[in-house]
Structures are given as C-alpha cells and as structure tokens.
Amino acid sequence: MGKETMERGMVPSSRPRAGLFIAGCAVLLVMAIAHTAGSLQEPAPRDETERQLLELMTGYRMDLVGTQRSMMELFKGFSHSFSVASFGMALTGFMLAIGSVRDARVLRRVSIAYVVTLGFGLVISLTHWFIIPTSFIGAAMVLFAVSAVVEGRGAGVRTT
Numbered sequence: 001m002g003k004e005t006m007e008r009g010m011v012p013s014s015r016p017r018a019g020l021f022i023a024g025c026a027v028l029l030v031m032a033i034a035h036t037a038g039s040l041q042e043p044a045p046r047d048e049t050e051r052q053l054l055e056l057m058t059g060y061r062m063d064l065v066g067t068q069r070s071m072m073e074l075f076k077g078f079s080h081s082f083s084v085a086s087f088g089m090a091l092t093g094f095m096l097a098i099g100s101v102r103d104a105r106v107l108r109r110v111s112i113a114y115v116v117t118l119g120f121g122l123v124i125s126l127t128h129w130f131i132i133p134t135s136f137i138g139a140a141m142v143l144f145a146v147s148a149v150v151e152g153r154g155a156g157v158r159t160t
Contacts, residue, residue, distance in 0.1 A: 024143035
C-alpha cells in the first residue's frame with residue numbers, strides 16, 4: 001500500500017469487502033427506527049372489545065417482585081428492548097465494518113453470530129409476530145449469512 005493511496009483516503013485493496021455486512025447492519029438500523037416509530041403511536045380502539053382490552057392492559061396493575069406494573073408497561077418495555085437490541089447490533093456491526101482495523105475473520109465471526117441470533121429471532125417472529133418484523137429479520141439474516149460466506153474469505157484475512 002503506497003503513501004499516495006493513504007493520502008487520497010482511498011481504501012487499500014488489502015482490506016476485506018464488507019458491503020453485504022454493512023447492508024445487513026443498515027437493515028437492522030432501519031428495523032430499529034421503524035419499530036421505534038411504530039411503538040410511539042397510540043391508535044384508537046376499533047371497537048368496544050378492544051377498548052376494554054386496552055383499559056385492562058393499562059389499568060390493571062400486578063405485583064412483580066415488589067414493583068407494580070401493568071401489562072401494557074411490560075409490553076412496551078419489551079417492545080423498546082427489541083428496538084434497542086436491533087440498534088445495538090447495527091451500531092456494533094457498523095463500528096466493526098467501518099473501523100480502521102477491519103479483519104475479514106472478525107466480520108465473518110460476527111456475521112455468523114448475527115445469523116444465529118437472527119435465526120432465533122426469525123423463529124419467534126414467524127410464530128408470534130407479523131410480516132413486517134419477520135421481513136426485516138429475514139432480510140438481515142440472509143445478508144449476514146451471504147456476507148459470512150462471500151466476504152468472510154479471501155483478501156485481507158490476517159494469518160497472525
């Protein structure tokens with residue numbers, strides 16, 4: 001790698017590609033933003049049954065190891081945790097992929113860890129949620145899986 005390459009800010013050819021890995025991180029980030037935006041909305045109940053359900057979920061408080069919480073507070077807490085976890089995975093991935101010391105082996109290992117994590121999330125999504133989060137999780141999982149195979153080998157892999 002020559003001095004001229006460094007001065008122009010060009011990426012040295014010895015650095016591994018990470019386009020699919022970065023795309024997977026972008027999908028996770030968009031999912032976190034979309035989920036957060038959706039969870040901040042408070043739609044009006046569509047009928048009397050839904051109004052009663054929301055009233056009970058909001059008004060009935062349970063004792064949870066000395067803390068009073070409603071079902072809606074628990075629901076929103078877990079919902080926000082999903083957004084934070086998605087954002088955290090995206091941020092960690094971006095920091096690794098865009099960082100100055102990028103190692104294909106590390107990105108491959110992180111890709112595999114993300115595939116396993118998102119695989120469990122996909123099973124949960126398929127059995128408990130709906131198409132939008134399932135699509136985001138599935139798309140990110142595929143991008144990280146392909147990244148592990150395609151981008152995780154070849155140029156830029158350190159052997160020491």
